[in-house]
Amino acid sequence: MSHQSSAIKITGLTHTYGTREVLKNVNLSIDKGEVFALIGPTGAGKTTLLRIIDLLETPTSGELYFDGRPIPQSGRQRLEIRRRISFIHQKPQFFDSSVYDNVACGLRWRGGKENAISNKVRTILETVGLNGYDNRDARTLSGGEAQRVALARALVLEPEVLLLDEPTANLDPVSVKKIERVIRSIARQRSTTMIMATHDMSQGQQLADRIGVLVEGTLVQTGNAADVFRSPQTEDVAHFVGMENMIDGTIAVNNDGIAAVNIGSGPDITIQAVSRHPAGTRVCACVRPEDITLAPVTHRSSARNSFQGRVTTVASSGPLSRVEADCGFPLVALITRLSAEELGLEEGISVVADFKATAVHIIERSTDQ
Amino acid sequence: MTEIWQGLIRAVHMLISFDAEVVEISLRTLSIAGTSSLLAALISLPIGTLIHFRQFRGKRALINIIQTLYFLPTVIVGLFVFVLFSRAGPLGELGILFTPQVMIVGQMVLITPIMLGMTISALSGVRKELLETATSLGASGFQLGLLVLREARYAVLAALILGFGRALSELGVAMMVGGNIDGYTRMMTGAIWLATQRGDLELAMSLGIILLFLALMISIVLNRLQQRRTQ
Numbered sequence: 001m002s003h004q005s006s007a008i009k010i011t012g013l014t015h016t017y018g019t020r021e022v023l024k025n026v027n028l029s030i031d032k033g034e035v036f037a038l039i040g041p042t043g044a045g046k047t048t049l050l051r052i053i054d055l056l057e058t059p060t061s062g063e064l065y066f067d068g069r070p071i072p073q074s075g076r077q078r079l080e081i082r083r084r085i086s087f088i089h090q091k092p093q094f095f096d097s098s099v100y101d102n103v104a105c106g107l108r109w110r111g112g113k114e115n116a117i118s119n120k121v122r123t124i125l126e127t128v129g130l131n132g133y134d135n136r137d138a139r140t141l142s143g144g145e146a147q148r149v150a151l152a153r154a155l156v157l158e159p160e161v162l163l164l165d166e167p168t169a170n171l172d173p174v175s176v177k178k179i180e181r182v183i184r185s186i187a188r189q190r191s192t193t194m195i196m197a198t199h200d201m202s203q204g205q206q207l208a209d210r211i212g213v214l215v216e217g218t219l220v221q222t223g224n225a226a227d228v229f230r231s232p233q234t235e236d237v238a239h240f241v242g243m244e245n246m247i248d249g250t251i252a253v254n255n256d257g258i259a260a261v262n263i264g265s266g267p268d269i270t271i272q273a274v275s276r277h278p279a280g281t282r283v284c285a286c287v288r289p290e291d292i293t294l295a296p297v298t299h300r301s302s303a304r305n306s307f308q309g310r311v312t313t314v315a316s317s318g319p320l321s322r323v324e325a326d327c328g329f330p331l332v333a334l335i336t337r338l339s340a341e342e343l344g345l346e347e348g349i350s351v352v353a354d355f356k357a358t359a360v361h362i363i364e365r366s367t368d369q
Numbered sequence: 370m371t372e373i374w375q376g377l378i379r380a381v382h383m384l385i386s387f388d389a390e391v392v393e394i395s396l397r398t399l400s401i402a403g404t405s406s407l408l409a410a411l412i413s414l415p416i417g418t419l420i421h422f423r424q425f426r427g428k429r430a431l432i433n434i435i436q437t438l439y440f441l442p443t444v445i446v447g448l449f450v451f452v453l454f455s456r457a458g459p460l461g462e463l464g465i466l467f468t469p470q471v472m473i474v475g476q477m478v479l480i481t482p483i484m485l486g487m488t489i490s491a492l493s494g495v496r497k498e499l500l501e502t503a504t505s506l507g508a509s510g511f512q513l514g515l516l517v518l519r520e521a522r523y524a525v526l527a528a529l530i531l532g533f534g535r536a537l538s539e540l541g542v543a544m545m546v547g548g549n550i551d552g553y554t555r556m557m558t559g560a561i562w563l564a565t566q567r568g569d570l571e572l573a574m575s576l577g578i579i580l581l582f583l584a585l586m587i588s589i590v591l592n593r594l595q596q597r598r599t600q
Contacts, residue, residue, distance in 0.1 A: 054505055075510070083507040093499040096520055106506035153506065 006068065007032045007161055007193040008053055013062030015048055022048045024217040026062070032160075033191040037204030037225075040214035041240060046197035047090065049214070050163045053195065054087040067160070083110060086159035090166045092150035094138035099130070099149055102138040106157045124156040128182055144175025151182055162186075164196040168203065183207055201241055205229060213237045231361055235284055238363060243286040244332045247271065248365070251281045258304075258357060261285050269328050272304040273360035284363045291359035292333035294323060294343060295352045303354035307331070311349045314340060321345070327353055373570070380575035391575055398556040401469055401543075402536040405476035409484050409536075410529050412477075417488030418514045432489060438482030443541030450475040450546045467548035472556075475542035480532035487528030491521040523594045530594075534587045538580065 008030040015023040022045045030036050038046050051057045052064065055071065055078050064071050066081050086106075094102050100121055107117045125131050128148040133141075138149060147167065154162060167183065168176040184207060186192055198204050204211050205225040212222040215236040221228055232238035238246060249263035252270065259275040261283060271285050295301065297308060309327030316322075321340035323333045331353050343351065383391055420428065452458050454466045454474075465471045495517050503516050518525055540558040547554035549563060557576045564573035 056501060056504060079507070079509055082505070085505075087505040089498070089502060089505070091498070093496065093502040095499065095503075095516070105503070105508075109506065109508050109512050157507065 005031055006065070007034070008195070009063075009065040009068075010053075011063045011065075013049075013052070013059050013064065015045075015052065015057070015059045015062075022217050023052075023059070026214075026217075026219050028212060028219060028222070030193060030195060032193055034210060035187050035194045035196070035208045037208035037211045038195060038197045038214055039199065039201055039204045039211055039240070040197075042199060044214040045217040046214055047165050050087065050165050050195065050197055053161075054085055054163055055082050056087075083157075084159060085161045085163065086154035086157050087163040088150050088154050088165060088167055090169055092146050094141075094146070094149070097138065098134060099125070099136045099138050099141070100134040102149060103153045103156055106153060110157070120156050121152075124152045127155070127185075128152045129178060144171050144178070147171060147175065147179060148182070151179060155182075155186060158190070159192065161193045161195070164194065166197055166199065168198075168200070180207060201229070213240060215240065232286070232363065235363055235365070238284070238286045238361070242288060243361065244289045245285075245287040245292075245330075247285045247287075247329055249283060249285055251275070251277050251279050251283055251362075253279050259362065261360075261362070263329055269307075271360060272357040273362050274358050275360075275362040277362060277364060282365045284365050286361040286363060287331075287355055287359055289322065289332045289334035292331065292335075292353050292355045294325075294333050294335055294339070294345070295354065296343060297350050297352055299352055301352060301354045304357040305360070306352055306354045308350060308352050311345055311347055311351060313347060314345050316340065323351075325351060325353055376570035376574050379571040380578060383571060383575040384578065388575070390572065391579070393552070394555060394557055394560050394576065395579055397469075398537065398558075401472055401556060402476065402533060405473040405536050406480065406484075406529065406533040408473065409477045409481040409532055412481055413484035413488050413528075413532075414518065414525070415514075417485050418492065418518060420485075421489055421492040421517065422510075422514065432486065435482050435486040435489070439486060441479060441482065443479060443539045444545065445541075446475055446479045447541040447545030450478060450542065454546065466546060467550060467554060469547070469554055472543055472547040472554060475546045476536040476539065479539060479542055480535050483535060484528050484532040487531065488525055491524030491528055492517050494524060495520045523597045527591055527594045530587055530591055534584065537583060537587075 006029045008028070010026055010028045013023055013026040014021065026049065038049065040046055048057070052059050071081065072078060095105060103121045103124065104117050107120060122131070125133060128151055130145065130148055130152065133145070133149070141149060151167070164183070168179050171179070180203065183194070187194060187207070196204070196207065208225060210222060211225050211228045213220050213228060221233045221237050228237065229241050232241050232243065235246060247263050249261040249271065252260045252262045254275065254277065257274060257276060259273050259277060261271045261273055263269050263271060263285070273285055275283070277283060307327035309325040309331065311323060311325050313324045314321055316337050319337050321335055321337045323335060323340065323345055325331050325333065333353060345351065420431070450471065451466070454460050454463065454471050499520065500513060500517060503513055508516060538558065540562065543549065543554070543556045543559050544562070547556070547559070549555050549559040557580050561573045561576050561580070564570070564576070
């Protein structure tokens with residue numbers, strides 16, 4: 001990827017707070033107009049990475065390029081670059097003034113006629129669905145309104161790069177939908193480059209062109225959403241993207257890409273999986289709970305993997321039921337509440353758990369584990 | 370007792386009838402204290418903002434020294450400024466001892482630490498996250514300084530008013546470097562002192578009432594500002 005096409009490029013970036021390494025050798029290139037989601041658990045270093053990109057912090061080592069050029073040292077030049085970036089912080093802070101003044105301040109700092117500023121502010125407040133809020137005290141808004149003012153305040157500057165740190169954390173579902181809608185429409189209409197930190201996998205999947213998974217300061221995997229979701233490269237990523245069933249084992253045989261995985265709890269239990277790893281490889285077999293079907297014991301299965309087991313817990317939330325079963329190894333399945341009721345699932349009932357060989361994702365385990 | 374009572378009544382009469390001497394002394398006091406406060410504020414606001422933002426060695430110690438100077442006795446300032454501007458002193462050539470100008474200098478020495486120190490603590494009440502938000506939105510260093518003063522405006526204003534109050538009510542500097550010259554450098558506190566010495570209780574009391582009234586006004590304004598801060 002050439003420097004010309006990348007809005008942000010990061011090479012060998014490491015950052016430490018005291019003795020704690022919060023970012024470890026991060027390499028990342030983000031194209032102009034790309035929407036990139038940075039996902040990872042809390043404390044993974046997402047916010048720090050965004051703060052470094054916004055030039056709020058200088059990395060301990062490594063290079064950062066903006067629009068193909070390395071970041072200059074002089075404060076004046078850094079300010080010029082920072083003025084082409086907007087950053088929406090996780091907990092938006094407001095100045096002790098009206099909504100209008102809060103949204104207008106960035107434009108005023110850049111210098112401009114109050115007439116033009118006024119037009120821009122009113123247009124953007126309409127975009128985020130807050131027209132008529134001009135004179136409200138910005139510090140008395142509800143969480144959802146506040147986050148939309150923060151969005152308006154950043155978007156009114158028409159940044160080339162927009163950084164969003166957990167833009168919908170702690171918001172009610174209706175507010176989340178509104179904010180996601182604005183982000184989506186801005187991405188489509190303005191071709192703004194966006195980097196969004198989120199711990200919400202599905203939000204990343206819905207909004208982003210590409211996803212990067214950050215775990216304990218290391219960017220462990222980047223790729224399009226489907227790849228990261230379906231084929232996580234490490235156990236950390238697998239865990240994070242919702243692979244609830246992660247079963248350790250060793251590949252016994254591999255016949256033309258269909259591997260038989262012997263799992264730890266006994267030689268007689270084997271999982272069939274699509275994999276290129278040769279026999280003898282220590283692996284982790286990952287299965288999404290929603291890819292497992294449950295059936296009565298009388299059912300004859302066509303799936304390659306079929307295990308009889310005993311239900312240990314059934315927990316329902318909304319339209320779904322989460323069923324844990326002991327099949328000689330623990331297995332979690334996510335089925336509709338309706339089918340759970342039809343099967344009469346409750347603790348102690350025997351069931352058959354089925355899943356296809358293609359539903360199993362194999363990760364090679366690192367040797368030190 | 371009746372003497373005091375009559376004095377009080379005549380003092381009120383002097384106030385109501387805008388007695389020339391009372392008006393003259395009051396206006397001079399306000400103009401000298403007002404000028405020194407304005408100049409001290411012009412020093413304290415930018416320097417306070419700078420100290421707030423800059424990280425340097427000895428910052429904590431500097432703030433401690435500034436805060437210690439809140440309690441500077443007025444006669445010490447009077448002595449210091451007197452020595453500085455007396456004929457043999459380093460600034461003696463200016464020949465401004467016993468003039469309103471040197472009184473303004475003395476009052477500035479007295480109240481700048483108060484304004485400066487309280488401005489610094491007012492600014493430290495503004496959240497760091499707010500300033501980072503402003504930085505992210507593209508504020509320059511100067512714009513950030515104006516913003517932090519604006520965000521802390523009530524507390525900053527309280528700092529300035531407190532300094533003005535101290536300049537208004539001090540006696541030591543005015544007497545020692547101003548000389549309490551009638552019609553030239555005599556301020557309300559000095560006039561009250563002299564009138565009391567002479568037994569002119571009416572004048573002393575009427576000036577005293579004005580001074581207390583000004584103190585009351587300042588206190589009311591300060592209270593209002595405190596309320597705005599906590600809202």
